[in-house]
Amino acid sequence: MITKENSQFVEISNLIKEYPNPYGEDFRVVENFDLKIKEGEFISLIGHSGCGKSTVLTMLAGLNEISGGGIIVGNKEIDGPGPDRAVVFQAPCLMPWMTAFDNVMLGVKNVYPHVSKQERIQIVEYSLSAVGLGDEMKKYPREMSGGMQQRVGIARAIALQPRVLLLDEPFGRLDSLTRMELQDVIIDILAKEKLTAMIVTHDVDEAVFMADRCVMMSNGPKAGVGEILEIGFPRPRERKEVFDDPNFFAYREHLLAFLEQRSHIKGEPRVFANGEILGFMDKERVEVIRRNHEKVS
Amino acid sequence: MxxxxxxxxxxxxxxxxxxxxxxxxxxxxxxxxxxxxxxxxxxxxxxxxxxxxxxxxxxxxxxxxxxxxxxxFKTKSGKLPTSSKIYSSYQAIDQLHDDELAKEKAYNLSGEEREVELKAVEEKISSVAKALELAGQAVASQQEVTKASIASKVAPIQAEYEALKESIKVAATARAEELELFSQSMTPGDESAAEKLLELVRADDAQDTLDREKRNLIKEKISVTLGEKSLDLEEIKAEETYFSERLAFLKTYKTLLSTENKSLIIDEKKGRISAYEQELTTLTGADALKKAKSIVKQESVISKKEESEYAGSKTIWYQVKRSVLCVFTGFFLGSFLAIPIGIFCGLNKTFMAMMTPFIAIFKPVSPIVWLPIILILVMGAFPNPDKHPFMEFLGELPLIGVYKINPAFIASAITVALCSLWATMANTALGVASIDKDHMNVARVLKLGFFARLFKIIIPSSLPLIFAGLRISLGVGWMVLIAAELLSSSEGIGKFVFDEFNNGGSDSLAKMVVVVFIVGIIGLILDRIMVIFQRLVSFEGAPATI
Incomplete structure (x- = not known):
């Protein structure tokens, strides 16, 4: 049974992001964005380029100032960035003058000030092994491929033992094979650590495969939650099983249809899914998805 | 295999x-x-x-x-030095350095070594003296030859001159007589006759001037021929000068091994003390007191002598080393100020705004303006530099003590610092301000404190630009230093150039050209060293240098 606290572990309410506009009213990128995330839930945020997905995520991370509304994480309103919300950026953002080990240690030192040196080293080694870099700890970023660098970025994030993991298009710059590897790495880690996570992505397959719920954002300006799609696959997920599942294509179609149709409609009133599938779709497709849903549950 | x-x-x-x-x-x-x-x-x-x-x-x-x-191009003291002359000047400068080292060694030699060396020197002196004598004879005979050849060249010109002089004299007398006759034949009131007389006098004056010029022309020709230098004679003379210089050096070398030798003087004084001590035992009263006092005095003289060092003139390599020491002193001093200020400028816009007027006004100030001001300040701080504890401390330092740091040195170093720190400051501020936004975001997510941010992220990421600035600074500092030494008379390359300029010797210009190359090559080496450091701290995607 999910308690109230758990079901609203992250609560984003009426979130607004405005940028000043010298020639008129302030430019509103995001308006009235509402979302509640359960503890341990994996949310994927999908939408067209420039609709404000990353803006929402960086506001949640505390890196971007909030213009209106609020974000509560674990009963506390956020105020700036913090190690309880680790971020994996699109670029690995490693310090080029430090080895993989030192890059991970950078945050660990600060987050665990009272822990002995030996224990810190253990934490760093554990998180690097978790992303599959147990043997490459002493390498510098320039000696690693883009995928390996991004693994270090992930290790740096999980070494902080955050409560929320925020992934800002983390695989956007990687080839599809590496991308799949890293998706599996993230899924494994989340299964082990039971973290709450949010991923911003352009990739429909990724959004369906990784998340418990897909949040589709309406187009900006004044973007908000357009629709929410529950993904019913059980966890832990196996790539082959998920991709072979007939529902996978239905979900995929649904997301694509949303992206195709909504891309032309601006400022639509938000439609909440709440388990029910609504939206501008032809009846047949809705029927297919509903049937598949029943099969899953 | x-x-x-x-x-x-x-x-x-x-x-x-x-x-x-x-x-x-x-x-x-x-x-x-x-x-x-x-x-x-x-x-x-x-x-x-x-x-x-x-x-x-x-x-x-x-x-x-x-x-x-x-x-x-010609200079006051003759032609510009040819490249071979410049090279031989370099050799002369280098020789002077070796000579000074040899003299110092001779001064400190003692015991059997000294005697062996003394004998060797005496032999050398006799052989060099012989060579000098021969060279002198060669010069004398060559001079005779040159004189004769010049005389034979001058004789026909002289004859021509005499003839011309005679003919001019004759013509002038004739004209004078004619004028006199005409003037006597004039009748008063005849205007045309008066005009004619004036014309005649003017023509006579013009002819006089022409004749004088003709005479002077030939005279000049004679003096030029007399002053002609024979190349052979010059060469032989140079040889003579070389030998006479060697002889002078060997003679000083000999005195340093004998009469002015440190150990000899000390031995002599010690002998005198022991004699005094013997005398003292036979004396009483006032005489004894006097003897005892003079013994103590001699003892203090000995201890001073034992500490003394050979005081020779400063040679080029010593000056080069001192200049390099001075430029690094100033460079480190400047960097010590510039890097922290640059970091704060890059971090804080308000601090940058505070610093901007100072940077804008002081940056273009020339070392020539800074140096006198700094020199006055430094001399004020060390009114009696020889006795000042700080100077004494510097003088006793192991490697640096030899270079005798004085207020002129400190003032030159501070001038170097003041003129060179701007490049480092600007580059550091730029490096800190242009730090990758993503890196700063990482720092924010990791909640790094100020010092962790500074030392783990800000400084490492701006190091390539800081070193680019340091490289420029060292180059500027090296240029400034030569001028500062020239003004402050701080023993160094700048002073060498100024001394040569004031000397005005025949080879001064060649020596100054040698310094051009020495300064250039050392500047190149300093730059290469900084390039290596710059490469070592650089990383992939580092901000480009300016």
Whole structure:
């Protein structure tokens, strides 16, 4: 049974992001964005380029100032960035003058000030092994491929033992094979650590495969939650099983249809899914998805 | 055999890496050629980066300079020095340095070594004296020859001069007589006759001037012929000067081994003390007191002598080393100020705004303006530098003590610091301000504190630009230092140039040209050192240098 606290572990309410506009009213990128995330839930945020997905995520991370509304994480309103919300950026953002080990240690030192040196080293080694870099700890970023660098970025994030993991298009710059590897790495880690996570992505397959719920954002300006799609696959997920599942294509179609149709409609009133599938779709497709849903549950 | 091959490859790659880091890229094709890698490509590169520059230097030095510039430009003290003369000046400067070292060694020699050396020197002196005598005779005879040849050249001109003088005299007397006759034949009131007389007098005056000029022309010809220098004579004279200089040096060397030798003087004083001590035992009263006092006095003289060092003149390599020490002192002083200020400027816009007026106004100030001000301040701080504890402390430092740091040195170093710190400051501020936003975001997510941010992220990421600034600073500092030494008379390269300028000797110009090359080569080495440091702290995607 999910308690109230758990079901609203992250609560984003009426979130607004405005940028000043010298020639008129302030430019509103995001308006009235509402979302509640359960503890341990994996949310994927999908939408067209420039609709404000990353803006929402960086506001949640505390890196971007909030213009209106609020974000509560674990009963506390956020105020700036913090190690309880680790971020994996699109670029690995490693310090080029430090080895993989030192890059991970950078945050660990600060987050665990009272822990002995030996224990810190253990934490760093554990998180690097978790992303599959147990043997490459002493390498510098320039000696690693883009995928390996991004693994270090992930290790740096999980070494902080955050409560929320925020992934800002983390695989956007990687080839599809590496991308799949890293998706599996993230899924494994989340299964082990039971973290709450949010991923911003352009990739429909990724959004369906990784998340418990897909949040589709309406187009900006004044973007908000357009629709929410529950993904019913059980966890832990196996790539082959998920991709072979007939529902996978239905979900995929649904997301694509949303992206195709909504891309032309601006400022639509938000439609909440709440388990029910609504939206501008032809009846047949809705029927297919509903049937598949029943099969899953 | 296989292993050998592998190690050879390893050596090759480490060599190539060293060449790359030090920026001596012209050596790269040489190494590759030695390993037989694409010989044609390497030969082409060698031609481009080694042969062509060498040819350019050769042409500039021996064809354009020696063949054209030297003949075109003249100075007060004669022609410009040819490249071979510049080289022999370099040798002379170097010789002077070796001589000073030898003298110092002689001063400190003692015991048997001294006696052996003394004998050797006496032999050398006699042989050099003989050579000098021969050279003197050669000069005398050559002088005779030159004199005779000049006299034979002058004689016909002199005869021509005499003849001309005579003919001019005759013509002048004739004209004078004619004028007198005409003036007597004039009748009063005759205007045309008066005009004619005036005309005649004017013509006579013009003829006089013309004649004088003709005479002067020949006179000048005579003096030029008399002053003609024979090249043979010059060469022989140079040889004579060389031997006489060697002889002078050997004579001083000998005195330093004998009468002015440290150990000899001390021994002599010690002998005197022991004699006094014996006398003291036989004396009483006032006489005894007097003797005892003089013994103590002699003892203090000995202890002073024992500490004394040979006081010779400063030579070029000593001055070069002192200049390098001075430039690094100023450079470190400047960097010590510039880097922290630059970091704060980059971090804080308000601080930057506070600093901007100071930077804008002080940056363009020339070292010539700074130096006198600094010199007054430093001399004020050390009114009696020889006795000041700080100066004494510096004088006793192990490696630096030899260079006798004085207020002029400190003022030069501070001037270097003040003129060179701007490049480092600007580059540091730029490096800190242009730090990658993503890196700062990482720092924010990790909640790094101020010092962790500073030392783990901000400084490492701006190091490449900081070192680019330091490189510029060191170059500027080296240029400024020469001027500062010239003004402050701080013993160094600048002072060497100024001394030569004031000397005005026949080879002063050549010596100054030698200094041009010394300063250039040392500046190049300093720059290369900084390039290596810059390469070592750089990382992929580092901000580009300006």
């Amino acid at each position: 296989v292993l050998n091959f592998v190690t050879m490859k390893k050596i090759k790659y480490s060599l190539l890496k060293t060449i790359d880091i030090t920026g001596l890229t012209f050596l790269d094709p040489v190494v590759r050629l030695c390993y037989g890698e694409e010989p044609q490509v390497q030969l082409k590169k060698i031609g481009q980066w080694i042969i062509v520059p060498l040819i350019a230097v050769f042409v500039a030095l021996f064809v354009i300079y020696d063949g054209f510039i030297v003949d075109t």
